[in-house]
Amino acid sequence: MPETGSTLPRRQLGRYLIEWRTRAGLSQQKAAELLEIGSSSLQRLERGLNGRVHVRDIQAACDLYGIPDDLAGFLVLLARQSSAKTWWYQVTDRAPIHFNGYVKLEASALELKTFQPQLIPGLLQTEDYVCALFASYPDETVSEHEGWIQLKRQRQNNVTRKLRPLTLSAVVGEAALRRVAGSTQVMAAQLRHLADMSTRPNVSIRVLPFSAGFPRGAGNGSFVILEFGTTATGMPTEPTVVYLEGIIGNMYLEEPTDVAEYHKLHAAIEHAALDAVASRNLIRQIAREHSA
Incomplete structure (x- = not known):
């Protein structure tokens, strides 16, 4: 322990x-x-x-x-x-992107659970989708954009690597599928990629449709739960961490009561979401709508 x-x-x-x-x-x-x-x-x-x-x-x-x-x-x-125990990490304190504290934490995790109501989860984003998001930040240089793309590839390798890939359980809001980043062509390709990734054995992608409303206050925003595996005796190797990303800073929670609340929230959202097959079908359907 x-x-x-x-x-x-x-x-x-x-x-x-x-x-x-x-x-x-x-x-x-x-x-x-x-x-x-x-x-x-x-x-x-x-x-x-x-x-x-x-x-x-x-x-x-x-x-x-x-x-x-x-x-x-x-x-x-x-x-x-x-x-x-609750770590508030201000944007002004942030290290350069290649030294980002969250990236180091994510690379150490064995399982990641996330809810993303408005955006495709970063681990599942295509390069064109990433470029479209960063195009809305005019102060960023070309080299900074390239650095973020390189970092994104590095993070995504945690999911696709052959040896002990990260287990990813993502619930994505329907708004993330319909909101256009870049162009409808970019979105169509992004959603096809999302559907393809959902067939991997270590990846679960569920869609929370508009009709599901706001289970357990799911309108509060995105979050990530990171878990780090257990020892031979079944005890956690590290405490579970909840990551909350904000505009002016990011927060990391590890108090057991806080973590338990986010586990309950993720379970409630996942319960209200479409099942894996229905989610994949909806993702492919909306991809076709973007292509039309």
């Missing part, structure tokens, strides 16, 4: 420290020696189990491992928020 000292910011910080220590070619023991801290302290830091994270230790590790300044600033932010 995860130890009580663990919080999401601490675990995220630990993942980055392991990754960059490995890139630097340092063993845990050698890194601890150079950082002038105990090897057991570094081990706990990398596992996200330190009762208190010292910013000076993180800054020293960033210097030792050659971590870029922009990412180093993000890791210091994680260190300062290390005790938070």
